[in-house]
Amino acid sequence: MKEYSCDVAVIGGGAAGLAAAAAAREAGAERVLILERDRLLGGILPQCIHTGFGLVVFQEDLTGPEYIHRWLGKAASLKVESKLNTMVLEVGPDRKILAASADEGMMALKAGAVVLAMGCRERTRGALAIPGTRPAGIFTAGQAQRFVNIEGWMPGERVVILGSGDVGMIMARRLTFEGAKVEAVVEVLPYVGGLMRNKVQCLDDFGIPLLLSHTVTNIRGNQRLTGVTVAKVDADRNPVAGTERNFDCDTLLLSVGLIPENELTERCGIEMDKVTGGAALDEKLETSVPGVFACGNVAHVCDIVDNVTQMGLTAGAEAAKFAAGKGAAERDYVKISAGENVRYIVPQRVSRRSLLERNIPVHLRVARPDQNVRLSIRAGNEQVFKAPKKAVHPGEALIGELSPKSADYFRNTSELVVDVEPLVKRK
Amino acid sequence: MGPVEDRRVIDADVVIAGAGSVGSAVARMVSRFDLSAVLLERESDVCSGTSKSNNAHIVCGADITPGLIETGIVVRSNGLYDQVTEELGVPYKRIGNCYIALNDAEIKRLEEMRKIAVGNGVTDVKIIGREEILEMEPHLTREAKAALFVPRDGIVSPYTLAIALCENAARNGVKVLPNQKVEEISVEGGKVRKVVATGVVVNTRMVINCAGLFADEVSAMVGWNDFKLHPRRGEFFILDRKYRYLANHIVYPLPGPMGRGSTICPTIDDNILVGPTAVEVTDKFDRGTTAEGLRSVISNVSKYYPEIRPWMAVTQYAGLRPAGAPDFIIGRKPGLAGFINAAGIRSTGISACLGIAERVRELIVEELKPREKANWEPRRARTVRFSEMTPEERDRAVAADRKCGRVVCRCETVTEAEILDAIRRNPAPRDLDAIKRRTRAGMGRCQAGFCRPRVMEILARETGMKMTDITLRGPGSEVLTRPTKRPGGKK
Numbered sequence: 001m002k003e004y005s006c007d008v009a010v011i012g013g014g015a016a017g018l019a020a021a022a023a024a025r026e027a028g029a030e031r032v033l034i035l036e037r038d039r040l041l042g043g044i045l046p047q048c049i050h051t052g053f054g055l056v057v058f059q060e061d062l063t064g065p066e067y068i069h070r071w072l073g074k075a076a077s078l079k080v081e082s083k084l085n086t087m088v089l090e091v092g093p094d095r096k097i098l099a100a101s102a103d104e105g106m107m108a109l110k111a112g113a114v115v116l117a118m119g120c121r122e123r124t125r126g127a128l129a130i131p132g133t134r135p136a137g138i139f140t141a142g143q144a145q146r147f148v149n150i151e152g153w154m155p156g157e158r159v160v161i162l163g164s165g166d167v168g169m170i171m172a173r174r175l176t177f178e179g180a181k182v183e184a185v186v187e188v189l190p191y192v193g194g195l196m197r198n199k200v201q202c203l204d205d206f207g208i209p210l211l212l213s214h215t216v217t218n219i220r221g222n223q224r225l226t227g228v229t230v231a232k233v234d235a236d237r238n239p240v241a242g243t244e245r246n247f248d249c250d251t252l253l254l255s256v257g258l259i260p261e262n263e264l265t266e267r268c269g270i271e272m273d274k275v276t277g278g279a280a281l282d283e284k285l286e287t288s289v290p291g292v293f294a295c296g297n298v299a300h301v302c303d304i305v306d307n308v309t310q311m312g313l314t315a316g317a318e319a320a321k322f323a324a325g326k327g328a329a330e331r332d333y334v335k336i337s338a339g340e341n342v343r344y345i346v347p348q349r350v351s352r353r354s355l356l357e358r359n360i361p362v363h364l365r366v367a368r369p370d371q372n373v374r375l376s377i378r379a380g381n382e383q384v385f386k387a388p389k390k391a392v393h394p395g396e397a398l399i400g401e402l403s404p405k406s407a408d409y410f411r412n413t414s415e416l417v418v419d420v421e422p423l424v425k426r427k
Numbered sequence: 428m429g430p431v432e433d434r435r436v437i438d439a440d441v442v443i444a445g446a447g448s449v450g451s452a453v454a455r456m457v458s459r460f461d462l463s464a465v466l467l468e469r470e471s472d473v474c475s476g477t478s479k480s481n482n483a484h485i486v487c488g489a490d491i492t493p494g495l496i497e498t499g500i501v502v503r504s505n506g507l508y509d510q511v512t513e514e515l516g517v518p519y520k521r522i523g524n525c526y527i528a529l530n531d532a533e534i535k536r537l538e539e540m541r542k543i544a545v546g547n548g549v550t551d552v553k554i555i556g557r558e559e560i561l562e563m564e565p566h567l568t569r570e571a572k573a574a575l576f577v578p579r580d581g582i583v584s585p586y587t588l589a590i591a592l593c594e595n596a597a598r599n600g601v602k603v604l605p606n607q608k609v610e611e612i613s614v615e616g617g618k619v620r621k622v623v624a625t626g627v628v629v630n631t632r633m634v635i636n637c638a639g640l641f642a643d644e645v646s647a648m649v650g651w652n653d654f655k656l657h658p659r660r661g662e663f664f665i666l667d668r669k670y671r672y673l674a675n676h677i678v679y680p681l682p683g684p685m686g687r688g689s690t691i692c693p694t695i696d697d698n699i700l701v702g703p704t705a706v707e708v709t710d711k712f713d714r715g716t717t718a719e720g721l722r723s724v725i726s727n728v729s730k731y732y733p734e735i736r737p738w739m740a741v742t743q744y745a746g747l748r749p750a751g752a753p754d755f756i757i758g759r760k761p762g763l764a765g766f767i768n769a770a771g772i773r774s775t776g777i778s779a780c781l782g783i784a785e786r787v788r789e790l791i792v793e794e795l796k797p798r799e800k801a802n803w804e805p806r807r808a809r810t811v812r813f814s815e816m817t818p819e820e821r822d823r824a825v826a827a828d829r830k831c832g833r834v835v836c837r838c839e840t841v842t843e844a845e846i847l848d849a850i851r852r853n854p855a856p857r858d859l860d861a862i863k864r865r866t867r868a869g870m871g872r873c874q875a876g877f878c879r880p881r882v883m884e885i886l887a888r889e890t891g892m893k894m895t896d897i898t899l900r901g902p903g904s905e906v907l908t909r910p911t912k913r914p915g916g917k918k
Contacts, residue, residue, distance in 0.1 A: 001818060001822050003821075007782070036833060038839060083832055085832075087834040087837065087840070089840070093842045098818065100813075100821060100825070100832050100834065101825075101832050102832040102833035103829065104825075104831065104832075104842075105821065105822045105825035105826055106822045106825065106832075107819050120871070121872075121873045121876060122876050124741070124742070124872075124873065124874040124876065125742070125874070126520055126665075126741045126742035127736075127740065127741075128739050128742045129721050129737045129740060130472070131715065131716045131717050131718045131720075131743075132715045132716060133713075133714060133715040133722060134714070134715075134742075134744065134907050135899070135904060136898065136899035136900075136904040137906075140876045142876065143876050143879060143880070145875075146880055147880060147907065148911055150879055150880075151884075151894075151906075152910055152911045152913075153894055153895070153907040153909070153910060153911065154907060154908045154909050154910070154911055155906070155907060155908070156908055158907055176912050178912060179912070199814060217718065218715070218718075219715070220715070222712055222906035223899075223900070223901070223902070223903030224712065224903055224904055224905065228750045239718075252907070263669075267670070274433070280703055289757055311511070371607075398462075400874060
């Protein structure tokens with residue numbers, strides 16, 4: 001077994017991992033090593049050939065391959081090392097990593113700090129328990145995207161898409177360009193799941209029907225898919241009898257959610273947040289295991305790659321500090337909790353010292369869409385902060401900062417609760 | 428398929444119709460003798476019907492109605508299981524089975540069940556109290572009052588077993604032919620002469636009918652039509668491995684009029700199976716799950732395991748088991764030479780298959796008086812999975828072949844070497860489900876989301892198949908439709 005050591009080990013070479021590795025080098029880490037299980041670095045971005053990447057980070061509208069190309073260049077110029085075709089099998093709480101590689105066999109790696117950047121995977125039909133047969137022609141949207149954009153093959157010709165996640169809507173347009181007929185995008189919720197710009201540019205512009213409050217209730221065909229049944233759902237998301245209609249189609253794409261890929265994290269014994277599906281983090285993006293950090297979609301599923309990159313930059317810089325022995329051990333944390341109409345908030349805890357010293361970026365996702373609301377932060381019964389918001393939507397995370405301006409409130413509280421409430425009380 | 432005259436003609440002493448568990452076990456048994464044999468399977472791979480879609484519970488015979496042919500054969504089969512699975516390198520564990528009593532009336536029934544088990548020759552069953560069962564099964568409902576424990580019941584992967592039986596049969600000379608549905612059996616002068624299938628005609632002396640759900644139709648081809656089979660649908664959930672902790676043993680409610688009821692059953696690969704339902708249906712091809720069925724699985728099992736939730740699943744499936752026959756139908760028809768039925772095999776098919784093959788052996792020996800081969804090879808080389816290797820074994824494997832370190836299926840940690848090994852075996856898997864059943868590539872929590880393109884690429888590279896010809900499970904289930912548009916309209 002080959003044995004290595006490095007200052008910062010980054011697990012996963014996608015957008016989060018590349019940013020973390022680059023930031024770790026810039027923060028002074030000598031040896032930074034990315035472990036990537038695929039044949040290439042870049043994660044999912046090479047297959048995202050549409051635009052919309054980099055608006056925040058580069059103030060430019062780039063395609064996925066262009067965006068990741070810049071980060072690959074940056075990582076290379078900073079002499080970030082990487083091992084491809086390398087599957088991490090274990091991350092120990094002592095920051096020892098066990099991996100298998102086609103080139104080197106088994107390897108053990110001792111890292112000064114570890115950054116988890118494994119990204120996410122797509123939710124499948126099984127997690128939704130959609131009844132019916134199990135024919136060919138059912139794809140997750142990302143898998144179909146890979147077939148079309150990387151491998152050059154069409155997954156089908158007449159398509160129904162379940163779920164209005166971003167990848168699903170983008171694939172509706174992409175398959176239309178390639179000559180397929182997209183019959184409908186079906187969304188169980190009463191509102192669109194992904195970004196509004198994708199609904200407009202990918203569905204509306206191409207006349208693709210979006211059926212809100214509908215779901216697929218049956219799948220037909222023993223060999224290749226021959227059709228699906230779609231029905232309206234009630235407020236509890238149960239299909240309403242008598243509203244069924246059949247779509248003849250040979251393809252069903254599923255764009256029904258992304259799940260942070262945290263099997264390594266869980267096996268390492270790291271404390272998890274059940275709602276995000278990622279590790280519970282502090283403001284340095286450090287997990288409950290000292291020296292192990294997490295960023296990007298493995299921590300919580302981000303809407304846009306720019307947010308992933310920014311998390312990566314934070315985690316990489318902090319990991320470098322930790323590896324250099326400058327990561328002060330924190331004991332005094334303030335818990336950040338999701339209150340009214342807040343599904344989750346990252347980080348889940350912040351050290352009191354940081355709260356008193358500097359602005360702390362937070363990502364917040366609401367549970368349901370609303371308009372004319374107030375975002376507020378409470379410490380016990382005291383209101384620490386409030387700001388009006390015209391509209392909030394679960395598909396678009398709110399990104400803000402906790403500011404030391406409210407230091408007086410932070411000194412004694414053990415918890416901050418974030419609420420998103422209507423400005424005017426409704427009946 | 429074209430006219431019968433155009434089909435390939437082959438000769439074989441014995442034709443086995445159906446490569447489920449029973450047909451596979453019979454094929455291996457036949458391969459012991461100096462008989463040429465052909466195993467015909469209508470689907471694109473062996474073990475594609477009832478035998479793959481069940482709860483993989485190997486019963487030792489404790490709960491079967493006394494006096495049936497089935498009972499004796501299940502008990503006999505169970506005695507063979509340890510040796511045969513060892514010879515074939517098929518993982519098999521006797522993890523034990525518990526029937527749970529929730530109230531006083533059910534506690535009384537446990538004693539009756541215990542007596543039946545002992546009468547069937549399963550003497551090591553015992554009734555255990557509340558404390559003991561809750562210690563054995565900490566996630567079981569606190570309502571559990573007592574249980575009947577059957578220590579010799581076990582688990583196996585039914586398709587791993589059937590595939591291993593077929594590989595070993597093929598190694599010993601049996602021709603395994605998938606995509607061959609038996610269409611016609613010719614009888615002349617009271618003797619079976621010929622079998623016509625989708626693409627072959629086999630001149631033969633004997634047909635052994637192991638056609639499972641379709642055994643009534645095959646039997647009727649020789650005029651033996653006094654039984655009718657219909658499907659009984661069972662729907663299942665397979666839970667993510669991370670919920671393996673929920674159960675240590677196979678756990679059942681007390682059996683009802685429709686059979687054993689919905690159960691929780693750990694699998695040999697460390698998933699948890701939940702189900703099945705039991706609904707009488709008519710269509711032998713309708714393998715779809717239903718909203719009601721899936722709901723009832725969860726509501727039935729959560730009476731016993733309150734923590735079970737539908738979203739714990741990686742997938743769901745439905746299996747169709749043959750119903751309609753009151754007992755196994757194993758034997759010959761008076762006045763007809765060369766035809767043996769192994770039909771009416773119900774939900775105990777996997778448990779009974781080795782015993783059925785032994786019973787069929789007696790019938791073949793009686794009729795054909797074959798000689799045993801001197802060089803019969805009982806053993807099959809098993810693929811060692813990367814996921815089961817120690818770090819040192821992994822190191823050695825990768826040093827010998829880099830493909831042993833190239834992980835293709837991330838969720839189940841399946842390497843390219845394992846996929847190549849499967850593709851190169853006989854019978855050779857040529858579709859994605861067949862590769863999945865041999866390697867587990869695509870069986871994990873992402874359900875082939877990541878590995879499918881890679882597995883297709885390997886299969887195309889190894890066999891010269893076109894990407895657009897690769898199927899999920901045989902003709903008509905092609906995965907891709909055409910190339911995308913190419914610059915300048917080039918193909």
